[in-house]
Amino acid sequence: MSKGGLSVFLALLSLFFGTFVVMTIVRYISELLFPNKDIESSSELYWEVFVQLIGLRDTGDNANLATKIIGVVTIFLGLVLFSSLVAFITQEFESRLQILRQGQSPVIEENHTLILGFTDRVIDIIQELxxxxxxxxxAVVVILSKQEKEEMDNxxxxxxxxxxTTRVVTRNGSITNLNELNKVGIKVAKSVIILNDAKTSDPDEVKTLADARVVxxxxxxxxxxxxxxxxxxxVELHSHQYRRLAENIAPGAVTTLNEADILARILVQTSRSVGLAAVYLNLVGFEGNEFYFYRPEKGWYSVNFGELPFHFSNGIPVGLRHANATLTIKPSKDYQLLESDEVIILAEDDSSIQFHSQPxxxxxxxNYGDCCKTLERKPEKxxxxxxxxxxxxxxxxxxxxxxxxSEVNLVVQDLTSQVKAEFDIIAESYSDIKMDAxxxxxxxxxxxxRLKPYEYNSISIxxxxxxxxxxxxxxxxxxxxxxxxIxxxxxxxTKNQVTTELIAEIIDSQDTDLVIKAGVKDFILxxxxxxxxLAQxxxxxxxxxxxxxxxxxxxxxLYIKPISLYFSSKELGRLTFADCVKAAxxxxELCLGVKISALAQNKNQNFGIDLVPSLDKPLNLTFDDALITLAEDET
Incomplete structure (x- = not known):
């Protein structure tokens, strides 16, 4: 038994067949001394002993006393040995099922996406994948986490x-244990996503410990x-120090992401341009439009970047990846493409991207020059x-x-000395902006x-x-x-319409419908x-x-700019998206799409955001609508 299940099985099997041999010999001797008329050959004798041993036949009413005694002994021995063998097989089967339920078995998949860790973020990641x-x-997504497999599966x-077409496989184990990583096919995985189990709102010591585990x-x-x-x-890391460490461990192989940094930048941009959050949601990830790298087999036919958009029936070029792997976003429209250049193109699917030698x-x-204007920058609050x-x-x-x-104010429930000190450092660094905590x-x-919230351009919660x-x-x-x-x-x-934009940071993406019904035009998920x-x-x-x-x-x-900057009223009724690209x-600037103000509250219409429509699509625009452009500034 100390040698494990296989040894126990072989021992029981040996005992069973040993007992079969012994009882066959005893029965054979009994038949020689006290023969039964029913047994005509030795093969019948062997079969009768075997089926008695496994409990499928009794001794029979016509057998003599010696045969009945030997049959009872045979059945009793078979009851003990055969039942033990069946019980052992059942126990081993249940043990294997338990191992599967606990997520301890190896993963046999290859070329899969491996997620290490299990947080609220995992649902959105899998949906994107x-x-x-x-x-x-x-396609296969494998998850390794310390959580119980049944809990993750549920x-x-x-x-x-x-x-x-995607299957999700979960396994229980430590994300830093080499044996556990080998068990989930780390050597044959296509990519690895390492999640951080600390939230941005957690204390610094919690985030530091979580970052250390990720590294x-x-x-x-x-x-x-x-x-x-x-x-x-x-990998997802909170600390700049740990991000630097992770990237230096294997330069080029590790990509780090800081939730706070990305979302803070998006928050500022979306608060200053209504509808931009919906644009970002359409840009990031696989649903909607995404960025691809493309280079035609026959070359670029000496086109410059300004001519390039009109050579694609689907997709808008936004930049270039050069031979040395450096990126240039929105290069000059006069830039002559090299044969080694790859275009960064925004499109709905890579299968629809095709370069044509002619426009x-x-x-x-x-006459775009007559109607081009600039926006006056004003102080904001x-x-x-x-x-x-x-x-x-x-x-x-x-x-x-x-x-x-301009004015930027901070409101907190508890203005601690630590928060005040950090705020004062930032306020002193930008003395031309009024800041109060x-x-x-x-x-x-x-x-x-008392805050008079209706006087602000935006309020970010x-x-x-x-x-x-x-x-x-x-x-x-x-x-x-x-x-x-309020x-x-x-x-x-007052009969005055409030123009303040509300932006709420929502942790659970399923709460977005609640935010929309509350009247928020722009929000962060x-x-x-x-x-x-992370998924993309x-x-x-x-x-x-x-x-x-x-x-x-x-x-x-990215900016959302009024249509009046690009066209006069007499041109609005006969525009195509190609005209918008040319006007930008x-x-x-580089035009990526249009925003229809009449659909700003319609979730099914993507809040009025239409990214990368076909170049020949006719647009019925008004001066309430806007172009979505990539530009140096908002003017």
Whole structure:
């Protein structure tokens, strides 16, 4: 028994057949001394002993006494041995099932996406991968986590929709254990996503410990693979120090992502341009439009970047990847493409991307110069409610974008000395922007009224602390509803329409419908934004550089600009999307789509956002509508 299950099985089997031999000999001797008339040959004797031993036949009424005694002994021995053998097989079978239920068995898949860790973010990641894997007949996502397999399976079953061509396999184990990593096929995985189990709102010591575990997991993944056969590794880290460590462990193989940094930058941009959040949701991830790298087999036929959009029937080029792997977003329209250049193109699917040697659409010959205008930059006033890891970045980003005389205020439930000190450092660094930090009881309507929230251009409600995403979102939605009620009462009393934009940081993406019904035109979905990026970068690491450029104040950013900057009223009725692309080029901008203001509240119509329509699509635009462009600034 100490040698394990196989030895026990062989021992029981040996005892059974040994007993069969012994009882056959005894019965044979008995037949010689006291023969039964029913037994005519030795083969019948063997068969009768065997079936008695396994309990399928008794001794029979016509047998003599000696035969009956030997038959009873045979049946008793068979009852003990055969039952033990059947019980052992049953126990081993149940043990194997238990191992499967506990997620201890090896994964036999190859070329799969491996997710290390299990957080609320995993649902959005899998949903994105399901969309991205639609063209694959049998895609697999494997999850390794310390959580029980049954618990993970139940969570996924209750929260995931249709998986289409993707299968999800869960395993229980440590994400830093080499044996556990080998068990989930780390050496044959296509890509690895390492999740961070600390939220942005957690204390610094919790985030530091979680970052350390993620870096340890990176080391384990590298140790389990050969250096020249590493999968693409995408990790989520909070600390700049740990991000630097992770990237330096295996330069080029590890891509790091900081939730707070990305979302803070998106928050600032979306608060200053209504509808931009819906654009970002359409850009990141696999659903909707995404970025691809494309180079035709027959070359670029000496076209420049300004001519390039009109050579694609589907998709808009936004930049280039050069032979040295560097990226250029929105190069000069006069840039002559080299044969080694790859185009970064925004399209709905890579199968629809095709370069034509001749233009497929010619824009109308409007006199764009007569109607081109610029927007006057004015001082802005923004309010941030709540303090978490995104708040310092958000304050700094606002200060970089805004002109002198603008105002950015912070409101928190508890203005601690640590928060005040960090806020003062940022305020002193941008002395031309007025910044005040206030302590306000966010549960008090009277104190919220004293802030005069209707005077702000935007109010951003950042997620606070809580036991889980449901509790955090409940607090955010409470503040959101209070502000909406204040706006309604102000409008009823003064007859003045409130133009303040509300942006709520929502942890659980399933709460978005609640936000829409509360009247928010622009909102942030933490899990969706970051999870979409994690999923897409895991399949194409180079996409991360594109996002970093778009989310940064340096270079070009996304803006939603009024149509009046590009066309006169007499031209609006006969426009195609190709005309919009050409008009944006005349302002040294790159047009990615249009925003229809009449559909801004319609979720089924993507909140009026139409990205990358066909170049020949006719557009019935009004002066209330806008173009979505990639530009140097908002003017």
């Amino acid at each position: 399901v969309v991205g894997n639609e063209s694959e007949p049998d 969570f996924l079953r209750n929260n995931l929709g249709e998986l289409k 340890k997991a990176v080391l384990a993944v590298l140790a389990a693979n050969e250096e020249d056969s590493l999968p693409s590794i995408v 497929v659409v010619q824009p109308n010959n409007f 923004h309010l941030i409610i709540g303090w978490n890891g995104k708040t310092p970045i958000t304050l700094s980003e606002y200060a970089k974008y805004l002109i002198s005389g 206030l302590q306000v009881n966010l549960d008090s309507v009277e104190q919220l009224l 950042l997620a606070g602390r809580g036991e889980n995403s449901e509790e955090i979102d409940a607090k955010t939605l409470t503040i959101l509803l209070e502000l909406r009620q 706006f309604r009462e102000y409008t009823a009393e 933490t899990n969706q934004f970051v999870s979409k990026i 970068v895991s399949q194409e690491p180079s996409v991360m550089s594109i996002y970093e450029d778009l989310f940064s104040i340096d270079g070009s950013e 080029q005349e302002r040294d």
